[in-house]
């Protein structure tokens with residue numbers, strides 16, 4: 099089977115400051131192994147991508163190291179909103195964290211939120227980490243400022259139902275869900291302990307069922323929230339939240355196709371067409387992902403991500419990526435990575 103190049107709008111590549119967990123070379127290797135040819139990197143780095151100096155460092159390292167195409171998010175931070183117009187020169191979108199999660203970025207006051215909407219250019223997207231009632235805050239801002247808002251990793255029944263209702267009223271909002279919130283629940287969290295700790299937390303079986311029920315009409319994208327942390331960190335007394343996702347997303351979704359929970363056509367919309375449209379990302383000519391529908395077991399040892407583990411280890415999936423072609427070049431074939439670092443392009447929109 100041949101698919102278009104996949105697009106992941108939610109990846110943590112950890113540069114600068116978290117290179118022991120992932121860097122542009124390893125993160126984009128994981129992306130290609132997972133069938134992603136275009137990804138957007140999150141700004142909750144150390145320092146975060148909220149000021150021009152950190153952004154310049156990230157861009158320079160990206161240009162040197164990436165193996166697929168990468169766009170960068172700028173991060174909203176109270177007291178630093180004056181930098182937003184300068185950051186928008188290189189960043190493809192703005193990320194606002196309304197709730198507690200890994201990293202230093204948080205915006206909890208309304209004046210900063212309004213400043214973000216005023217200073218960030220209208221033609222560039224705004225994405226939010228919003229949970230529970232914060233989803234209503236994001237919907238309110240989209241309505242008041244009459245501009246699109248994209249919700250990251252929606253995970254609860256009450257959230258997806260509120261988004262469905264707001265979309266029904268014609269509000270300009272979109273959302274993504276992660277494979278882990280579709281395929282894992284609190285029962286798995288019990289089994290996996292800190293290895294299944296992430297933000298948002300895994301939901302109940304009822305939350306997962308609500309996400310599946312909205313996969314055709316409300317969910318716009320599948321995004322990985324690839325958030326690598328080392329096993330030693332996850333097993334420490336203060337485990338950081340987050341799990342890797344780039345290399346398991348497509349095999350899991352292909353399994354759903356094999357089980358007829360989803361059509362292949364819908365998978366392509368959720369993992370390629372819609373994310374590219376919502377984030378206004380360029381087309382990639384002569385680019386495709388070839389997939390083999392043979393059962394396989396997910397194994398930690400196969401991972402190209404620096405973290406080297408996945409919460410899905412041991413699961414049987416229905417398909418795997420056999421070959422990836424980017425701009426006419428074979429960049430991944432039968433488990434072997436062929437794209438040199440520096441061969442990817444940084445994205446501007």
Ligand code: NCD
Nearest residue numbers: 110199200296297325339340
């Ligand atoms: C993410 C990380 O580790 O950067 N962790 C997570 O649990 N999802 C942060 C985030 O996406 O909220």
Ligand code: ZN
Nearest residue numbers: 199227250297
């Ligand atoms: Zn988040």
Ligand code: ZN
Nearest residue numbers: 108140323325
């Ligand atoms: Zn994230």
Ligand code: ZN
Nearest residue numbers: 327328331338
């Ligand atoms: Zn870590």
